Amino acid sequence: MTSPTHFRQIVFVVAVWSLLFARGYAEQPNVLFIAVDDLRPELGCYGKPALTPNIDRLAQQGLQFDRAYCNQAVCGASRLSLMSGLYPEYTGERTYHVTGWRERWPNVVTLNQHFKNNGYVTVGLGKVFHGSGGPGVDPDNWTEWLKVPGQEYSDPASLAAKRNATSARDGSQRGPATESADVGDDSHFDGNRAAIGAAQIRALAQGDQPFFLAVGFTKPHLPFVAPKKYWDLYQRDTFALPDNRGFPPGYPLYARNRDAGELRQYSDIPNEGTPADFPNELNQRLIHGYYACVSYLDRNVGVLLDALQEANVVDNTIVVFWADHGWKLGDHSSWCKHTNFECDTRVPLIIRHPSLLTAAGRTGALVELIDLYPTLCDLCGLERPEHLQGTSLLPVLDDPTKSVREFAYSSYPHGAGQGIGRVTGHSIRTAQYRYTEWWDKGDQVIDAVLSDIEVDPGEVTAVEGDATLKSRLSAILRGRVLAVRKR
Template sequence: MKLLVLSGVFVLLAFTSCGQEQPPARPNVLFIAVDDLRVQLGCYGDPVAVTPNINRLAAKGMVFNRAYCQQAVCNPSRASLMTGRRPNTTRVWNLSTHFREALPQVVTLPQYFKQNGYHTRAIGKIYHDPAWAKDSVSWSAPEILAVTGTKGKYTLDSNLNKKGSWKAGATERANVEDEAYIDGKVSQAAVELLSEIKDEPFFLAVGFRRPHLPFSAPEPYWELYDPAALPLPKFRQAPANAPELALHHSDELRGYRDIPDEGPLPEEKVRELIHGYYAATSYIDAQIGNVIRELERLGLRENTIIVLWSDHGFHLGEHGLWSKTTNFELDTRVPLIISAPGQEATGVRSDALVELVDLYPTLAELAGLTLPAGLEGTSMKPLLADPDQPWKTAAFSQFPRPWRYKKQPAIMGYSLRTADYRYTEWQDFETGEVEARELYDHRKDPLETENIAGKNEQAKNIELLSQMLKEGWQGAVPEVK
């Protein structure tokens, strides 16, 4: 201590002794959500995808090769991630239920950061898109651009002036600026907000809508690709022996005016849709790059945890399906990248089985916060130091049939992904009676072309996997030391 006398006033100055380290500043969190993004990215080995900004983030972080959502449709998946609870706890299995109906006092992920002194903000789609899905207690200020109007999806008069349903063309290719669509506006708003909140610990959630249908993107992103060179679906039939419960009629896509109501799509339309998906993905990559570059310009990058995730995967004609809403690998597997200050392993991949429900405890622990009670995921923080250590033996997803309902589903498909297999039981939701089973051997059949659950030689395997499914997620998580 030093005691100084200035003009008769005693001033006490405290200082840190030489060599003593100051406690590190609390890390910020940049929480990037992308809707309907499958692992069709350069950093996941896609040879065609033009995603330089996401690739750059991956080079400074960790790519999780085996990350899975808990239910492959927007509202249930996001409710699960944001509360750290699984769908049967949130009681959200459809697009019309708010998680606070079943869990009115639950503390969401951003809410928990807010309770611990963080300034929490949301731009774009973080929860579900409609206005009723907002959750004001999660944030320090009202959400920005949380609801998408028709003009956010389309810019061309031919699409904007369609009567009836808002669904017009399934794709839109327009010679417009990035900000003409909602995601360009979201990116711009995030860049502007960073300057406002840079001087306090923040949790900034930025949610992008594309590549969700319609596949709308400005002309330059379409020009990145030669449609004739884009990969077409490798397997377009339903899996052999798959139960009808496992499939659907691609209703989400069928509602667009340029898509036939039934039957296979013309080859030209298949190519156009795949081109649109790639273009929309590159458009989102550019928006993500804008936000991260601003973070770097402000000198905040080194003290910010960045996580990029998608709420679920997507079918682009594989299995004869379009969109999501199944328990197949293409719908449940998601891209997940984490880059954190002081992360020991960067530019590497982990094959550990992880789940979106794990993000709540992971981010809380990375920020030095005590984990709250009631979370149903496992912190992935140890994997950031040692990505190859023993980890979960399974990841769990589920999907109901029918899934558009008012109270609760009749049948629930519970799906288990191990290192080698995907096993699914379709159970009567009330009684638990098994109506149908699926088993896919990913060592021999990564495209899930044949359901082998009915084969005699799989009886023992079915018994073991069924028991693992019955034990649930807690039984799949070993003690992490």
């Protein structure tokens, strides 16, 4: 017997396809799914000085989401949440690697699996789930998973530094945090991923089945390694730490990633002091490297977009460009991700659909990455699996002034120290505010912070007073967490 939920899904999908058919779009579309690691909205189309003409072109042709948020600011948990359609707070999969997740969740139908089960040729390569191979990429549930060759470093000095380095933090061997060797685009993993992804587009376009192609790019993840020509696009002395470089007063210590431990693992990063003690030359080099990697990413995205044009499938392919979480570039006296701050949870998101949009543009609607799974189901005429916790963005794609959420929710587990043990930061982002509470293992609130993002986008100070507003947001947040856990 069809359940009420099931019936509503069928009615909604029929309505979607009636709309698409009315706009002259009757075929099942292909999907190009571009995943990016550690990319905050540091792009030209988001008003930043990064040189990103290809991504900007995509934004001009699609819908740019200005307030999109990840569900946890760490690679593995964020990606698994999107690909499974389940929140980390529900699954308990909160680590950066989520090793063994498929054994713990054998019956969850992933995004790639759902498309494969519904007649799509599904091909994946690069970093889509965490890692680029092994059981964590859900290899049995793709038509084909491609292992792409490549290397992390090209400069002999970098390779030697990696061989000789032993991190004082965890004993691992990492080379330098940056490299600008004068090499070609295909000398590194991401250049090869772009080339193989483009070849896949051309081959898949010749088939008689729709395709779902997922291409995951690693940069701008550390180390900041990109061919020299992308470094040459920028003058290093123009880079400086952001205005919110200090740790905001009124925030608990466990609100921050104080040590930037991920960065400390590289051979040329000092182990002494805190990131606030880094010399200016190092800060500038790191920001320069991040920007170089962003422009290298842009080139690789352009290779894929051009391949769609060459294969004559632009008019039948949805393109989704997303990042797993943001990143700190010296914000809050730190680097990397791993917090509930706006700079770590906010991500770029662009969706280009050839017929659904009445006009290209941008939207301020609050959305979460977990919303992509149901959205793609609706856009491609597939029934949504009942386990999905996200919300379809179809109403926003049809009318960018609409909203589907009153707030975006994210969480992050912390080692609190100070005799408290582990805590979880639960956070909601409304149109104006970010409200975060840190809960102990018994779900007791041990600290809370309210930020007015509208007037203080860098979260430089906490909002004092206004007990009524805080109480209201606290009730909303607790209700959301409990609902997520129940599904």
